[in-house]
Amino acid sequence: MSGATDRRPNPEDLLRRVEADERRERRGRLKVFLGYASRVGKSLRMVQEGRRRKERGQDVVVGAIQPVVPAEVQAILTKVEVIPMVRWVHAGRTYEVIDLPALFRRHPGVCLIDGLANDNPPGSRNRKRWQDVNDLLDRGISVITAVNLQHIEEQQGAVERITGKRATQCVPQAFLADADEIEVVDAPVEELQATAGEAGIRDPRRLSELRELALLLAADVVDQQLLDYLGSHHLIPQWGTQERILVCLTPQSDPEMLRAGQRNSRRFHGGLLAAHMEQEGLSATDQKLLDQQLAAAREAGAEVHCLKRADFVGAILELAREQRVTQIFIGHSLRRPRWFRRSLVDRLIDAADSIDIRLFPHRGKP
Amino acid sequence: MSSPGRGQLKIYLGYAAGVGKTYQMLDDAQELRRRGVDVVIGYFEPHGRNDTIAKGEGLELIPRKIIEYRGTRLEEMDTSAILRRRPAVAVVDEFAHTNVPGSERLKRWEDVRVLLDTGIDVLTTMNVQHLESLNDQVYSVTGVRVRETVPDWVVDEADEVRFIDLTPRALRNRLERGVIYGTEKAHQAMEHFFTESNLGALREIALRYAAHEVEEKLEARPVEGFSEGPPERILICLTGNPSSASLIRRGKRVADYLRGDCLALHVLPRGGWDEVPATIREAVERHMHFARNLRIDTHAISDADVPAAIANFARARRITQIFMGRSAPRPWFKRWQETLVRQVVALSSDTQITIVAERRH
Numbered sequence: 001m002s003g004a005t006d007r008r009p010n011p012e013d014l015l016r017r018v019e020a021d022e023r024r025e026r027r028g029r030l031k032v033f034l035g036y037a038s039r040v041g042k043s044l045r046m047v048q049e050g051r052r053r054k055e056r057g058q059d060v061v062v063g064a065i066q067p068v069v070p071a072e073v074q075a076i077l078t079k080v081e082v083i084p085m086v087r088w089v090h091a092g093r094t095y096e097v098i099d100l101p102a103l104f105r106r107h108p109g110v111c112l113i114d115g116l117a118n119d120n121p122p123g124s125r126n127r128k129r130w131q132d133v134n135d136l137l138d139r140g141i142s143v144i145t146a147v148n149l150q151h152i153e154e155q156q157g158a159v160e161r162i163t164g165k166r167a168t169q170c171v172p173q174a175f176l177a178d179a180d181e182i183e184v185v186d187a188p189v190e191e192l193q194a195t196a197g198e199a200g201i202r203d204p205r206r207l208s209e210l211r212e213l214a215l216l217l218a219a220d221v222v223d224q225q226l227l228d229y230l231g232s233h234h235l236i237p238q239w240g241t242q243e244r245i246l247v248c249l250t251p252q253s254d255p256e257m258l259r260a261g262q263r264n265s266r267r268f269h270g271g272l273l274a275a276h277m278e279q280e281g282l283s284a285t286d287q288k289l290l291d292q293q294l295a296a297a298r299e300a301g302a303e304v305h306c307l308k309r310a311d312f313v314g315a316i317l318e319l320a321r322e323q324r325v326t327q328i329f330i331g332h333s334l335r336r337p338r339w340f341r342r343s344l345v346d347r348l349i350d351a352a353d354s355i356d357i358r359l360f361p362h363r364g365k366p
Numbered sequence: 367m368s369s370p371g372r373g374q375l376k377i378y379l380g381y382a383a384g385v386g387k388t389y390q391m392l393d394d395a396q397e398l399r400r401r402g403v404d405v406v407i408g409y410f411e412p413h414g415r416n417d418t419i420a421k422g423e424g425l426e427l428i429p430r431k432i433i434e435y436r437g438t439r440l441e442e443m444d445t446s447a448i449l450r451r452r453p454a455v456a457v458v459d460e461f462a463h464t465n466v467p468g469s470e471r472l473k474r475w476e477d478v479r480v481l482l483d484t485g486i487d488v489l490t491t492m493n494v495q496h497l498e499s500l501n502d503q504v505y506s507v508t509g510v511r512v513r514e515t516v517p518d519w520v521v522d523e524a525d526e527v528r529f530i531d532l533t534p535r536a537l538r539n540r541l542e543r544g545v546i547y548g549t550e551k552a553h554q555a556m557e558h559f560f561t562e563s564n565l566g567a568l569r570e571i572a573l574r575y576a577a578h579e580v581e582e583k584l585e586a587r588p589v590e591g592f593s594e595g596p597p598e599r600i601l602i603c604l605t606g607n608p609s610s611a612s613l614i615r616r617g618k619r620v621a622d623y624l625r626g627d628c629l630a631l632h633v634l635p636r637g638g639w640d641e642v643p644a645t646i647r648e649a650v651e652r653h654m655h656f657a658r659n660l661r662i663d664t665h666a667i668s669d670a671d672v673p674a675a676i677a678n679f680a681r682a683r684r685i686t687q688i689f690m691g692r693s694a695p696r697p698w699f700k701r702w703q704e705t706l707v708r709q710v711v712a713l714s715s716d717t718q719i720t721i722v723a724e725r726r727h
Contacts, residue, residue, distance in 0.1 A: 208581075215529065216577045240567075241507060268623050353724065357720065359711060360718055
C-alpha cells in the first residue's frame with residue numbers, strides 16, 4: 001500500500017503523541033451517535049449498543065435518558081441498570097440532571113447518556129451536559145451518547161438557513177471531533193415525514209438538506225480521525241478519500257480558474273487550496289494584481305500557500321502530495337514566458353503522477 | 367427516479383462487508399410484512415451470520431435456480447420465478463453480483479431492473495466500492511481493484527439510498543469475534559483489506575457519496591453569492607490505451623458532479639477502422655462499449671490530423687473541457703502524446719484541458 005510508507009517523526013511530535021496516548025489510555029472512550037433530525041432512531045441505536053455490550057459482559061449503566069422514549073427503547077431499558085436522574089427546579093423550570101456523584105461512586109465501565117446538548121440548571125457543577133460527560137471520561141468511564149445535527153454549535157448557522165430555527169442548546173464541534181468513534185444514524189426522509197409530530201420538520205427538501213449536512217460533517221470528522229491515525233502510526237495519508245483542488249495563481253491568472261475551483265470543490269464537497277510562487281522583483285502593478293488574486297482566493301474559502309522554492313514543479317508537487325491534492329488547476333499561456341512557461345507546465349504534467357492537471361486558457365491581455 | 371408503473375428501488379449502502387446492510391434490509395422487510403405488504407426474499411446471502419439468518423425467519427423465500435457450470439452446481443437468483451410469483455416487494459441481496467456464465471443476464475443489477483420494470487419494488491444491498499466511478503479511488507486507497515462494478519446511473523435511478531454506518535472499530539470487533547467470516551479468514555482479512563486505515567478511508571468515501579446522492583435527489587438549487595457557471599460539456603479523448611478506462615471513469619465522474627454532459631471521441635485514420643490493427647481496434651471498441659455502458663455519448667471520426675479533429679469536434683459540440691490521457695507505454699508514443707496534448711492546447715484556445723493521471727497505487 002502506497003500510504004504505508006514510513007515517515008520519520010521528530011522528537012517533539014513523538015513526545016506529544018506519547019503524552020496524548022497516555023491521556024487517552026486513562027480516559028474513558030467516547031462514542032457518539034449523530035442524527036440529522038429528531039426521530040431518526042439515535043436513542044434506539046444507543047441503547048441497543050448498550051444492551052449488546054452488556055450481553056458481552058461489560059458493566060453498562062444508563063446515566064441519562066429523554067423523558068419520553070419510544071416503546072422499543074423502553075423495552076431495552078428494563079434490561080439495563082439505570083442510575084436515576086436528579087430532578088431540579090430552578091426559576092419555575094424543572095430540569096433533569098445527571099447524578100454525577102452517584103455515577104462516580106458506581107463507576108461503571110460504560111455509561112449511556114442521551115441528550116448530549118442539554119443544559120444544566122444554574123448552580124450545577126457544569127453548565128452543560130457534555131461537560132458532565134467530559135468529567136465521566138476523565139474518571140475513566142466510557143460514554144455512549146447521542147446528539148442531533150442542530151445542536152452542534154458550528155453547524156447551527158447552516159441549520160438555521162435550512163429550517164429557519166436555531167436550537168438554544170449546543171455542543172462544540174471539537175467535542176465531537178475528539179470522540180473516539182462517531183456513527184451516523186441515517187434514515188430515509190419519508191420515514192421521518194410520516195412520524196413528524198407537531199414541532200417536527202415535514203418538508204422533505206429541508207430534511208434532505210439536513211441529512212446531507214450531517215453526512216458531510218461525519219465525513220469531515222472521519223477524515224480528521226483518519227489523518228490522526230495515520231500520523232500516529234507514521235503513515236503517509238492516502239490519496240483520494242475526497243477531491244482536493246489546488247489552484248496555481250499568478251498576477252495574470254484568469255479569474256475563471258478560481259471560480260471553477262470553487263465550483264468544483266463545492267460540487268465534490270472537497271477541499272480548495274491556492275498557491276502562488278514567491279517572486280522577487282515583481283512590479284508594483286503585478287504585486288497589486290497578485291494580492292487581489294490571493295484575497296479573492298481567501299474569500300472563496302481557499303487555503304492559501306506561498307511557495308518559497310526556486311523549483312516550481314518540485315514545490316507544487318510537494319505541496320500537492322502533503323495536502324492530498326487530486327486536481328491541479330493551472331493557467332497556460334503560449335505567449336507569456338514567466339512562471340507558467342510552457343516547459344514548466346509540460347514538466348508538471350510529466351511529474352504529477354496520480355494528480356490530474358487542468359489547463360486553463362489565459363483570457364486576459366497578453 | 368422511477369416512472370409510474372415502475373417499481374421503487376431502495377439501496378442499503380455500506381462501505382464493507384459486515385456493517386449490517388443485509389440485517390437492516392431484512393429488518394425493514396419484516397416491518398413491511400407486519401404491515402401486510404406482500405414481500406418475498408428473491409435472493410439472500412446469509413454468509414452463516416446467525417443474527418442475519420434469524421432476521422430472515424418468517425419471510426417467504428423464492429428458491430434459487432441451480433445452474434451447472436463446468437461440472438459445478440451453482441446457485442443464482444431465479445428471476446423468472448419471482449416474476450411468476452409477482453410480489454409487491456422483493457428483497458435482493460448483493461446488487462453488484464456477477465451472474466454465473468450462461469445466466470440470462472450478466473449482472474444481478476440487470477435482473478433487478480427487470481423486476482422493477484414489471485412494477486415490483488426491490489430492496490437491495492451494495493458497498494460503495496462497487497460503484498464504477500469510484501473504482502480508481504478505491505484502488506488508490508486500498509490497493510484492491512474491485513472487479514464487480516455497477517454503473518453510477520443505475521444507482522442514481524434508485525428512489526432511496528440509505529447509508530448503513532458502523533465504525534471501523536466496531537466492524538473489526540465483529541470480525542474478531544468471528545461474526546462476519548470464520549476466525550481464520552477474519553485474521554487474514556484484518557491484516558489486509560480490513561485495516562483501520564482502509565476502513566476509515568472507505569467510510570469517508572461512502573459518507574461523501576451518500577451526501578452527494580442526497581443532494582442529487584434535490585433539484586439543483588442556487589447558492590447565494592455563488593454562480594453555477596455555464597453548463598459544462600466534457601469531451602473524453604478515447605484511445606486503445608489501457609489507461610482509457612480510468613480516463614473514461616474520471617471524465618464521467620467530473621461531468622456527473624458538475625451536472626454536465628459527457629461525450630467521448632476516438633479519432634480514426636483517414637481510411638477508417640480498416641486501417642486500425644486488430645488488437646488496437648479491439649481495445650478501442652472495448653473502451654467505446656464501456657463508455658456507452660456508463661451512458662456516455664460516443665463518437666468515432668476519421669481524420670489524418672488528430673489534434674485538429676479533436677479541436678474541431680470540441681468547437682462544433684460546444685465542449686468546455688477536454689479530457690486526455692497521459693500515460694506512456696513506449697517512448698515514441700510518449701513523445702507523440704505530449705505533442706498531441708500541446709497541439710490540442712494550441713488549437714483549442716478557449717477550452718479547458720484536463721490531463722488525467724494514471725491512478726497508481
